Amino acid sequence: MELSGADILVKALADEGVEFLFGYPGGAALHIYDALYRQDKVKHILARHEQGAGHAADGFARSSGKPGVVLVTSGPGVTNVVTPVATAHMDSIPMVIITAQVSSHLIGDDAFQEVDSIGITRPCVKHNFLVKDVRDLATTIKKAFYVATSGRPGPVVIDIPKDITADKAEYIYPKSINMRSYQPVIEGHPGQIRKAIQVLLSAKRPVIYSGGGIIASNCSDKLRELVRLLGYPCTNTLMGLGAYPATDPLFIGMLGMHGTYEANLTMHECDVMLCLGARFDDRVTGDTNKFSPYAKIIHVDIDPSSISKTISVDIPVVGSVDVILDEMIRQIKKSDRKPDTEALQKWWVQIDGWRKIDCMAYDRNSEIIKPQFVIEKLYEVTQGDAFVSSDVGQHQMFAAQHYKFDKPRRWINSGGLGTMGFGLPAAMGVQFAHPDATVACVTGEGSIQMCLQELSTCKQYDLPLTIVNLNNRYLGMVRQWQEFFYDRRYSNSYMDALPDLVKLAEGYGHIGIKIEEPSDVEGALKEALSDKSRLYFLDFITDQTENVYPMIGAGKGHHEMHLSPRSAGGDEERELA
16 A cells, blocks of 8 residues: 555654654644644654754653654754754764655745755754655665664754655565665774773773763663773763762762863873773863873774874774673683782872862852752752753753762753753653653753743643752853953843743743742752652752852863862862862
8 A cells, every 4th residue: 555755754653663753843744744643653742842842852862762753844943953953963862853845846946934954954963864755765764763873873864845745655664774885883893902901901090981972872881890890980971971870989070171170180190091982072171282191092982083083092992882891891801910909099099189179169058049059959859860951051060060870861961062942841851751750950040041932842741840940140151251261241141131930930830939048949849859740940049159160271181170269278269280
């Protein structure tokens, strides 16, 4: 039996195991929406903006490990979803984005609601397809899911003209796909792995530096096994939080611009570094000329283009990090050579000395709510077992620093692109993926307003999110940089004419609570998190002057951190070398 292109698309999504499709309708997509209406396997989630739909699919993907799927119409539907596509691309998140297009004969004529979807998205996707024949549609969908989820994951766009969704063809959905031009390397080179192990076991001052690739490869258990087998210190990137348990004594905290003192000094002073599934992002390295000057660097990554891209490495190992970790663990267990325990003991004495500096100290007796205090209470009340999404800014860093993630896929944030407005729709996607889980969105009064309309989506689908709004009436991170590096010229960082966010939340049908006293923080969180039937918007009025410490400034190395006055024991910030 022949099916229309729209029916082929929807049936293929169902056969691919897609449960949720996040989207927003429009003229070019109406054949597809009609096909969705006539079936019940794929559930369509109506966002209130295409950006919200994209971030929701992203949050679904990050928390579940399954690809997030989006459907938007042509023209502005496509341009509105570009930011979520770029967000997913930067963080290697598997997504399939279906963009409706004007009819084939109108492409290039500046037709109503036409944009060059392929050209616009090409720089920020893993791949994109323009379907020109309905007979190719099912195979193209299979290819899109394969490309999005294999190798280094990423977003894939399928642009489908309206006439293709009306044309008919026989439905044959491939069980598997093989693309001659796309063959990701999975197995690492045996010689390189042996070389890496020799150097790793010879280390006097080692460190294991892991990123989002560990989470993408679902091999956190293997990372734990390797770290505990060797007894080496482990640090995570912002994207890798939860890949190694934050409460484990071998974990030295997040590294980078706002990483811990001990993690950054360990990176600076190490003699051997094993990098697993991370890309040496500029927020991690600081000044590349000062980065880990004494280290031999081993870099394991499935993407060969990431190796020696910003930091020259000594031993590259290209392949899937889970497969390579398996082999490394096997060879280390088999080897007669063991880590240098005497040198390692001295190294831990040094690291524990750095740990004694409370690099994230803040005023715990403040009469004004401190943002760090709110995050710590959130951690206590949820017992560290929540999914936490965040927007971008100071609140994001406070959440990363003070919520101890022991499990992967619990920390949902826009790392590479730094997308404000991400937090709320991403939390929606998480809640759809895990309907019985506790999901909190940590945001700020600047970020939350960028996708605030998704509170309507939350109401329609009865999503019991807890929104933790750290309201300091500033674009906090912008203000911090202006304070540190622009002689306190606060240009357009103050959020004047803020709405009453509690009343706004109530206007959308949710419960809003304003919290102004530190003594009320825990009670408000307990009330919100204990009610699994409603969304709570908690508006915490926080200290406007609080800064994120530690901080590595532009042009500085890991050993040149700005520390809080409370950490350094003085009245002013200082750099510690």
